[in-house]
Amino acid sequence: NAGVTQTPKFRILKIGQSMTLQCTQDMNHNYMYWYRQDPGMGLKLIYYSVGAGITDKGEVPNGYNVSRSTTEDFPLRLELAAPSQTSVYFCASVLGETQYFGPGTRLLVL
Amino acid sequence: KQEVTQIPAALSVPEGENLVLNCSFTDSAIYNLQWFRQDPGKGLTSLLLIQSSQREQTSGRLNASLDKSSGRSTLYIAASQPGDSATYLCAGGYGNQFYFGTGTSLTVIP
Numbered sequence: 001n002a003g004v005t006q007t008p009k010f011r012i013l014k015i016g017q018s019m020t021l022q023c024t025q026d027m028n029h030n031y032m033y034w035y036r037q038d039p040g041m042g043l044k045l046i047y048y049s050v051g052a053g054i055t056d057k058g059e060v061p062n063g064y065n066v067s068r069s070t071t072e073d074f075p076l077r078l079e080l081a082a083p084s085q086t087s088v089y090f091c092a093s094v095l096g097e098t099q100y101f102g103p104g105t106r107l108l109v110l
Numbered sequence: 111k112q113e114v115t116q117i118p119a120a121l122s123v124p125e126g127e128n129l130v131l132n133c134s135f136t137d138s139a140i141y142n143l144q145w146f147r148q149d150p151g152k153g154l155t156s157l158l159l160i161q162s163s164q165r166e167q168t169s170g171r172l173n174a175s176l177d178k179s180s181g182r183s184t185l186y187i188a189a190s191q192p193g194d195s196a197t198y199l200c201a202g203g204y205g206n207q208f209y210f211g212t213g214t215s216l217t218v219i220p
Binding site for chain 2: 004031033035041043044045048056059090097098099100101102103
């Protein structure tokens, strides 16, 4: 039982490039979340999903897209990377009301 | 808009001292309040979850309380140890979404 896994751990992007942050959980949780954490700040919700095929926007969705084709996977897509998207990205899944977090992906956009 | 605040941003205490971390939220229609621990460069680990119908939860040396009427939650750590040094974040759950505070960075001095 690996819990929530995220890849890559670290990535440098050039402005305008695109990439997909991967998130996988093996706990069969229906609810999954994507957050970003800027230095010295709390986590801000980007997108979330309550089950396969269902996604919804959070507090800061602009510049991002998600899909949820399976229960296990919840990838986050950046289409046109901007310096403002430099952050640490966390994926989480929820059982009941308890959140379980992945280790994070550190993204630097230059 | 839901807002969650944590004061102070940083706290240093000598080993063995009891301490209280504070979390405030603006919307009393909270579903639950969760406390997390975050070590540098790591993801978040859930410590305690308090349902809206509960007043407190305990786990070992940790005790969390919730007062919806005053919009406050506290995390009490008894007999602090250097291993407790980390950033502690609280998150208010509202429906399917969670709103995080900016965290309190705790240093326990041996």
